Amino acid sequence: MIEHGPLLERLLAGQSICAVTDEEAFRRLQDEVTREELNHYLRPLNRRIAQSQDASVFFLAYQELTPDAREHLSREFKQTIQSLLPLLEWMQLVQECLGRDSALSAGDTIKLQEFALKTEDNQSLRLRLGQLASDRYFKSGSDNLDTQLKLIFKRLKENGYLFQPHKDRQFYVVTGKIEQLIELVRFIKDEESLPLEPESEQESLF
Secondary structure: OHHHHHHHHHHHOOOOEEOOOOHHHHHHHHOHHHHHHHHHHHHHHOEEEEEOOOOOEEEEEEOOOOHHHHHHHHHHHHHHHHHHHHHHHHHHHHHHHOOOOOOOOOOOEEEHHHHHHHHHOOHHHHHHHHHHHOOOOOOOOOOOHHHHHHHHHHHHHHOOOEEOOOOOOOEEEEOOHHHHHHHHHHHHHHOOOOOOOOOOHHHHHO
16 A cells, blocks of 8 residues: 555545546556555545546545535535636636637647737637636736736646646646536536526536
8 A cells, every 4th residue: 555655645635636647646546456445545534536427537535425524525615616607717718719619628738828819819808818817716916918827827727727747838738627627517507506697608618
């Protein structure tokens, strides 16, 4: 189990593991025997290895929904809900700016400069980006497009939705954590309690 120590620490810290962020760790988690070994260790902690429906990302989930587990999940859920709308708006902006036909998925690449040029040439997109950047999730007080974009992408990278392969190059890769977000949205919609306006543009993402 010592060999899996660093991986367990990352999972217990709340990280999501996908082929984009760590191909080696992702490959190990794809092995059923390895997952069984990890789950054996995690069982006393009331945790287990879980994965998205498309198997593009692994993360920890509770083994049993005890009162403490429900309380913890409730706090996490509230925090996620607060960031849900700005994240969906960002996904919609990327889709429109870059002319994508479908929602972002793990492995998609985004070039910051290309995104900036498309936004700068469209007043409507420019206005929406400014509103998004000033949201409390991103907390930008700048009116400068370049500054707003860099802050948004930095925040998304810090929260695990984007991966920057080269620090000196402004292009990013979407991680598997985006699939977790999409599945959460679908779950909330199925429960008919999604905190979005019925005619919201974000509906078309899913």
